[in-house]
Amino acid sequence: MNAPRTLSRSRHDRIIAGVMGGIARRFGWSATLTRVLYVVLSIVSAGFPGILVYLILWLLIPEEGN
Template sequence: MSHNPRPFTRSRHDKMIGGVMGGIARRYGWSSTILRVVFVLVSILSAAFPGIIVYLILWLLMPEESA
């Protein structure tokens, strides 16, 4: 079975800041709005999850999708 997943890239079109959540949502077929809400809630409610740092690292490491 040949399974060719979507590339792990930042979205150019579904973005609020850097396209990280839009890219992750597209990759896995999730709703980007729900993913953003969950990410923010986990970041706020959990002292052990440094959401801003994680987001910035993903922003730097994930390539932007091609045009």
């Protein structure tokens, strides 16, 4: 049986901090599509402070291999 994938920031699939790359890897999604959807959601929704949430995720999600 496969071990469950843990959530961690990607060291290889990163643009800024690897947050979206890590989330995409964890759930088996496309990293590019995950980034695009996150940006669109951040722009369209006034109730979703995208930059603040990204910074919090950057602080809370450990980097891959740590």
